[in-house]
Amino acid sequence: MSALDIIGDDLKTELPSGETVRFAHLDYAASAPCAEAAAQAVAELLPRYGSVHRGTGVRSQTSTVAYEVARDVVAEFAGARPGDQVIFTRNTTDALNLLARALPPGTTTILFDGEHHANLLPWPNPLRLAAPPTPEAAVAALEAALAEVDGPAVLTVTGARNVTGEVWPVRELAEVAHAYGVRVIVDAAQLAPHHPVSLGELGADYLAFSGHKLYAPFGAGVLVGRSDWLDAAAPYLLGGGASATVGDRTGELTWADGPARHEGGTPNLLGAAALAAVCAALLIADRDALHRHEQELLARLREGLRDVPQAREVSLFGPDHPRVGIVSLALPGHDPAEVARRLGREHGIGVRAGQFCAHPLVRRLLSTENSESCGTAGTGLLRASFGLGSTTEEIDRFVTALAAVLRN
Template sequence: MLGDALPVTLADGRTVDHVNLDYAATAPCLASAAGAVNELLPWYASVHRGAGAASQRCTLAYERARQTIADFVGARADDHVVFTRNTTDALNLLAGCLPAGTTVVGWAGEHHANLLPWPRAVRLPVPDSPGAAIRALAAALGQLDGPVLVTVTGASNVTGEVWPVAELAALAHRFGARIAVDAAQLAPHRPVSLAESGVDYLALSGHKLYAPFGAGVLVGRADWLDAAPPYLAGGGATARVGDATNDVDWHVGPARHEAGTPNLLGAVALAAVCADLAAADRDALAAHENALLARLRAGLASLPHVAELRTFAADHDRVGIVSFAVADVAAADVSTHLARRYGIGVRDGLFCAHPLTRRLLDEASARLGRPLTGGAVRASIGIGSTAEHIDRLLAGLRDLAVS
C-alpha cells in the first residue's frame, strides 16, 4: 500500500503519520497498481491502432486487463466489459443504452450516480429493512409494463449496509425486469459475481478499488449495449465511415462505447488490483475489516454525544463504512478538528447521497435528543487500516466532547 507512513504536522507542531479513514471516497493505491503502470510506461503507445511492437504490447495489455476484470466480477461468457472513467460514467453510459420506454425503479437512498442519470424513473422510499426493500420492489414491478430496469447499490456509501442484491435480482427476473448494481463500495470489500448473483449490469470505480488511475467499468449483458447509439461518437467506435453524413457503421462489443484513445494505464492498474484481490484470502481480509468495524462502532456507541447513521437494524451486515454526527458540532468542524489535532482524514457533508443523508440525520437527531447540524462525518476503512487508526479517531472524538 502506498502512503502508509505520510508525515503530517499537527496544530501543536508535532509530526505524526497520517491516518487515512476516507477509503470510501478514494482508496489509497496498491503497490501492484503503481507497479503495473510503471512497467508498461516505457512501452506506452496506441491501442488497437498500430502494428509496431509497442502498440501491439499495449493492445495486448489492454485486452488482458478487460479479461482479468471480467473474471474478477464473475462476468458471463457473453457479457461486455466496457471501460469507463468511474461508476458515474458507467451508469450514465447504461442510461443511454436503455430501450425506448424503459422504466427505471430504484430507491431514494442511492448515491447520486445511481439516482440522477435515469430519464424515466420510479423512486421508492428508503426501506427500514431488506425485507421491506423486497416487498416495495415487488409491489412496484407488479404495476409496470414494458421494459424495466431495477437499480440498487451493493453497499451504501453512507452507512456501509449491504443490500440483498441476489434476492432483488431474482425478484426482478420473475417480473421480466433487469437489474443494475452500483458496486463502487461493495467490490473493494466483498467478492462480486454477476453469474452467481444474477445481476445483469454492474458498475465500479478503480479509484475506490485501490487503483486511482481514472478507470471504471460497466459489465453486463450485450444486447442493450450493442443496440444503443455509441456513448461517444468518434474513432475506435466505428467499423466504417462513408462519405455521406451519417453513413456510419458502428462496432458491436465494448469498442462501440470506447471511442477515442482509451485509458490504457487506468485499465492496466485496475486489472492489477483485481488480480491481487482475486489471489488474496478474502475471508481473512473481511475478518480483519469486521474486527476494526466492530471496534469503531462500539467506540462510537460509547460516546453519548455521537450518533451513528443507519438505515437497517444495528446488527445488519455492512462493509467498512460508518457515518455519524456529533451533537452541537458541525460536521466540517469535526473533520477539521480530527485533521489538525490528530492527523486523521475523514469525509464530511452529505456524501453525494443528499436525500438519504438528510433523512438519516433527522432520525439520528431524534434518537439522540439533540440537534445534529451541518451534515455528517464518514469514517471508512480498508486494506491498510489498523486498530491504532480506529483508536486515534475515537480519542479525537472524545477530546472534541470536552474541548
C-alpha cells in the same frame, strides 16, 4: 512490498504542536489509497506505452495486448458470463450514465431514493421508492412496484451504501425482479473493494465499479454485463474507435460492435492496467482473512464509539445488519465539517463530512434522530471508512480524537 500493500502508508503529517504523526487515512469510501499492484502495473507498462489497437509498432502491439488482457482479468473478477461485455469507463458514474443511455426507449428505472447520486440521477423514467427500514421491506416495496409497472423496466441498486456501509439484499431483490422479467443493475463501487463480486452470485445483469475505490486511482472504471442493449444503443462517445466505417456523406457510417462501440477515443490504458492488476491480486488473495480483519476493525470502532455519547451511528437496517468498513455519525449540536477539519489539523486524521452525494438518504437518516437534540440536520454527517492497510491504531486514534474534539 506485497501486491495489496498500500503506497504511502507511512505518510507523516505535522500537527500545530510541532509533533509529527503518521497520517491516519479514514476516507476510503471517497477514494482508496493506491495498492502496490496498481503502481507496479503502471511502472512496468510505461516504458512500452503506446496507443492501443491498429498500430503495427512494438509499443502499440504491446499496449493492445495489455489492454485486452486487462479486460479479461476484470471479466474474471466480476464473474462475467459468456457474451457479457467489459467496457472501460472513467468511473462508476460514467459507467452508469453509459448504461442509462443504452436502455431501450420507454424503460422504467426502479430505484430507491437512498442511492448515491451516480445511481440516482442518470436514469430515464425513474420510479423512486422510499428508502426502506429493513431488507424485507425493500423486497416487498420492489414487488409492489413491479406489480404496478406497465411496460419494460429495470432495477438499479447499490451493493453497499456509501453512507452507512450496509450491504443490500441484492440477490433477493434480483430474484423478485427476474420473476417479472426485469433486469438488475448493481452499483458495486463500495461493494467491490470489500467483498467478492460476481454477476451470477449477485443475480445481476450489469455491474459497475471504480478503480479509485478499488486501490487503483488512475482514472478508470468499468461496466460489465449483457451485450444486447449495449450493441443496440447508439455509441456513448462518438469518435475514433467507436466508428467502424465513415463515408463521404453525412450519415454514411457504421458503428463498431462490442466494447469498442462505447470506448470512443484513445482509452485509458494505464487506468485499465492498474485496475486489472488490483483485481488480479484480489482474485488470489485470502478474501476471508481480509474480511475478518476489516470486520474486527469495524467492531472495534463501533465499540469505541459507545463511549462517545455525542456521536450517534446512523443506519437504515439497524445495528446488527452486515456492513462494510464505513460508519457515519450524526453529531447533535456540532458541525460535522468543523469536527472533520479539526480531526485533520489537530490529530492528523482524514475523514469526511457532509452528505456524501446521497442527499435524500442523509436527510432521511438525520430526520430519524431526536429532533430536539439534533438540530443540525442541514450540516450532514461525519464518516469514517477504511479497508486494506487500515490498523487498530488508526481506529483507536480516531475514537480518542473524536471524543476530545466533541468535548471542546
